[in-house]
Amino acid sequence: MKTIITIILLSFTGLCSSQSITSDHKLHFGVGALISATTYTVVYSATKNKKKAFWYSLGSSTLAGLTKEVLDSSKENNRFDTGELAATSLGGLTASATISLFVGKNKNKKLAKIALVN
Numbered sequence: 001m002k003t004i005i006t007i008i009l010l011s012f013t014g015l016c017s018s019q020s021i022t023s024d025h026k027l028h029f030g031v032g033a034l035i036s037a038t039t040y041t042v043v044y045s046a047t048k049n050k051k052k053a054f055w056y057s058l059g060s061s062t063l064a065g066l067t068k069e070v071l072d073s074s075k076e077n078n079r080f081d082t083g084e085l086a087a088t089s090l091g092g093l094t095a096s097a098t099i100s101l102f103v104g105k106n107k108n109k110k111l112a113k114i115a116l117v118n
Helices: 002-015 023-047 050-073 082-102 109-117
Strands: none
Touching: 023 050, 023 082, 050 082
């Protein structure tokens, strides 16, 4: 019985359409990550506040994506593409979260002192 169910389920997989990631979405993801990383670096170096740097960098990448899509939708034969906005925002989220994990105070001060002595 398991074999029959498996064969039936596999026969339906050809009917499913896949969601492909276009090169334009990859470009939006990369630009969102670049904008976010730059904003995070500038805000964190000025304020030394991780939360503020995270939210400003995420907001700047989302705002850049939103602005681009609004400008594109105002042109003739164009529409507002939420997929491109999502790709830009996800690029920003990825960069902000990654940088936020690795930036901050060194919690192991003993190890830092030992490394400086040697």
